[in-house]
Amino acid sequence: MTVWSEFSVMIHSDAEEAVANLLIELGSAGVSIVNQHDLMDLPEYQYEELLDRDDPKYLTDRIIVKSYFYDVDNAEHLKQHIEDQLATYHDYGLNTSNFTVQYATIDEEDWADTWKKYYHPVALTRFLTIVPQWQAYEPHHSDEIVLKLDPGQAFGTGTHPTTQLALQLLETTMRGGETLLDVGTGSGVLSIAAAYMGAGDIYAYDIDAVATRVAAENIALNNQSDQINVAVNQSLDNITHETDMIVANILADIIIPLTADAYRLLKPGGTFITSGIIDSKKEAVIAELERVGFIVEQMNQMTDWIGILARKPLTTKEKELK
Amino acid sequence: MTVWSEFSVMIHSDAEEAVANLLIELGSAGVSIVNQHDLMDLPEYQYEELLDRDDPKYLTDRIIVKSYFYDVDNAEHLKQHIEDQLATYHDYGLNTSNFTVQYATIDEEDWADTWKKYYHPVALTRFLTIVPQWQAYEPHHSDEIVLKLDPGQAFGTGTHPTTQLALQLLETTMRGGETLLDVGTGSGVLSIAAAYMGAGDIYAYDIDAVATRVAAENIALNNQSDQINVAVNQSLDNITHETDMIVANILADIIIPLTADAYRLLKPGGTFITSGIIDSKKEAVIAELERVGFIVEQMNQMTDWIGILARKPLTTKEKELK
Numbered sequence: 226m227t228v229w230s231e232f233s234v235m236i237h238s239d240a241e242e243a244v245a246n247l248l249i250e251l252g253s254a255g256v257s258i259v260n261q262h263d264l265m266d267l268p269e270y271q272y273e274e275l276l277d278r279d280d281p282k283y284l285t286d287r288i289i290v291k292s293y294f295y296d297v298d299n300a301e302h303l304k305q306h307i308e309d310q311l312a313t314y315h316d317y318g319l320n321t322s323n324f325t326v327q328y329a330t331i332d333e334e335d336w337a338d339t340w341k342k343y344y345h346p347v348a349l350t351r352f353l354t355i356v357p358q359w360q361a362y363e364p365h366h367s368d369e370i371v372l373k374l375d376p377g378q379a380f381g382t383g384t385h386p387t388t389q390l391a392l393q394l395l396e397t398t399m400r401g402g403e404t405l406l407d408v409g410t411g412s413g414v415l416s417i418a419a420a421y422m423g424a425g426d427i428y429a430y431d432i433d434a435v436a437t438r439v440a441a442e443n444i445a446l447n448n449q450s451d452q453i454n455v456a457v458n459q460s461l462d463n464i465t466h467e468t469d470m471i472v473a474n475i476l477a478d479i480i481i482p483l484t485a486d487a488y489r490l491l492k493p494g495g496t497f498i499t500s501g502i503i504d505s506k507k508e509a510v511i512a513e514l515e516r517v518g519f520i521v522e523q524m525n526q527m528t529d530w531i532g533i534l535a536r537k538p539l540t541t542k543e544k545e546l547k
Numbered sequence: 548m549t550v551w552s553e554f555s556v557m558i559h560s561d562a563e564e565a566v567a568n569l570l571i572e573l574g575s576a577g578v579s580i581v582n583q584h585d586l587m588d589l590p591e592y593q594y595e596e597l598l599d600r601d602d603p604k605y606l607t608d609r610i611i612v613k614s615y616f617y618d619v620d621n622a623e624h625l626k627q628h629i630e631d632q633l634a635t636y637h638d639y640g641l642n643t644s645n646f647t648v649q650y651a652t653i654d655e656e657d658w659a660d661t662w663k664k665y666y667h668p669v670a671l672t673r674f675l676t677i678v679p680q681w682q683a684y685e686p687h688h689s690d691e692i693v694l695k696l697d698p699g700q701a702f703g704t705g706t707h708p709t710t711q712l713a714l715q716l717l718e719t720t721m722r723g724g725e726t727l728l729d730v731g732t733g734s735g736v737l738s739i740a741a742a743y744m745g746a747g748d749i750y751a752y753d754i755d756a757v758a759t760r761v762a763a764e765n766i767a768l769n770n771q772s773d774q775i776n777v778a779v780n781q782s783l784d785n786i787t788h789e790t791d792m793i794v795a796n797i798l799a800d801i802i803i804p805l806t807a808d809a810y811r812l813l814k815p816g817g818t819f820i821t822s823g824i825i826d827s828k829k830e831a832v833i834a835e836l837e838r839v840g841f842i843v844e845q846m847n848q849m850t851d852w853i854g855i856l857a858r859k860p861l862t863t864k865e866k867e868l869k
Contacts, residue, residue: 393719527844
């Protein structure tokens with residue numbers, strides 16, 4: 226009867242998305258993140274159960290990534306495998322020093338509650354709130370967009386700083402009617418938000434077929450399957466249709482090689498929103514943006530994460546044709 | 548019959564707000580700004596009349612501040628006075644190298660059009676558009692907030708990068724119901740936007756009685772006089788009522804000395820949004836924010852301007868009382 230195992234990784238917040246992806250790839254039914262933001266903003270959160278809240282190291286830069294596995298054969302073996310994988314992550318520029326991995330067993334009848342109690346509606350901006358699929362939620366304002374996500378399947382919950390930055394820049398940039406390419410769509414959250422804000426046709430790509438399936442489920446949950454096209458694709462390879470906007474909430478090392486493709490696919494005046502950029506990689510991303518011809522218009526930063534809004538300029542000839 | 552003079556100052560964009568304030572103080576009926584952003588985003592704008600659009604220096608960092616004076620006795624004398632004032636501005640850390648001042652005379656019957664053609668609705672975000680008071684405007688979306696301003700009297704048009712950054716951070720932070728202090732309200736644009744986003748009581752202060760009059764007019768134009776209280780006040784001196792949010796879109800040299808007062812007046816968990824911070828002053832503002840106890844949560848940058856979102860933390864005791 227005891228079939229669920231909870232594996233918790235405490236690690237530097239830089240590694241959140243990477244760890245979440247790893248755990249999903251290893252077969253977790255889902256992940257949840259416990260971070261400083263939860264502690265500050267969500268008084269209902271029962272953090273006393275989890276950690277020493279006076280631990281200053283935890284409070285400034287560490288998070289707990291919790292994951293849930295069904296019917297694990299050998300928990301100690303899985304723990305070791307997670308540790309081995311995490312040990313390689315510094316090669317990708319992530320801060321994984323002093324991480325810890327722990328596991329515990331959960332009775333099945335307790336599982337649903339254990340799993341869900343770490344999710345709650347999160348207001349990302351005044352106009353945009355992400356709400357777990359199963360949760361009733363009454364908007365505070367008639368003009369508040371309520372974006373439903375099933376984080377039990379999601380690659381992240383839509384509330385990681387990189388996703389928040391991308392959503393803010395979308396909100397800053399969008400006016401409605403724009404066609405959009407979403408590269409590395411993950412849970413689909415950016416495409417779904419864009420559709421709610423009045424985008425035109427949206428094309429959401431991910432290299433991972435699990436991600437596109439999850440995105441399609443979340444898109445259906447928000448009744449946007451007609452507007453958002455989801456497909457497996459590597460970066461922007463072989464994409465040919467011109468677009469008004471491109472969003473890429475991935476990692477700097479993946480963004481840099483696709484920047485020239487983004488420039489090629491954007492209409493003059495079009496915008497390229499990139500996120501998932503750790504501070505130490507910011508200059509490299511900006512250099513590549515400017516090298517291919519983009520103008521950097523805005524940079525937003527939360528903790529060590531950066532989101533960038535860049536624009537493909539109108540040429541003199543294009544200005545004259547206007 | 549010829550009574551209007553147009554004075555145009557071409558200067559580094561750093562000095563925009565300072566120059567606009569100077570021209571208003573000297574009696575201009577209003578100012579308008581022509582900048583790179585106008586050229587990029589607003590194809591209807593007739594910039595060919597104004598400047599050599601291929602001048603790379605202009606396109607990267609210079610603006611034109613245009614102002615309109617009624618019945619100038621001695622235009623050459625006024626031009627000299629403006630130049631003398633601008634020459635002192637480098638003492639305030641502003642880049643005023645190689646500015647130029649020009650003037651021209653405008654027939655009265657042409658004046659209204661000359662004056663107004665440089666204003667147009669500007670969508671600051673997907674949800675917030677500033678529209679000149681006299682202009683008809685049809686929102687693109689039913690949930691778009693249309694903020695009316697009379698820029699003929701305004702200290703800036705609400706579209707300067709510092710104001711855009713402050714508005715973005717307000718939109719990121721507000722949830723509705725918060726009490727707000729707006730220090731250095733100027734045209735009142737931040738208080739008006741906050742009221743539209745569902746803030747509770749709002750207190751808007753400015754050291755300048757002309758600004759509070761202009762703010763009151765714009766607040767009335769948006770039918771928010773009951774919700775927003777406007778008063779002349781120096782920084783936050785002698786203010787005692789606790790609040791959920793403080794916005795200060797001024798200049799770093801004014802923000803730094805009021806930071807301790809902001810901390811004192813904010814409730815635990817409350818937020819302090821500062822803008823008007825030129826890149827070179829960013830570290831000094833952050834140092835003061837952290838010295839008095841704030842946690843910097845987000846920084847947004849456009850050109851060389853920075854907006855910062857800081858939070859007053861909950862103490863352990865306050866967390867326990869929750």
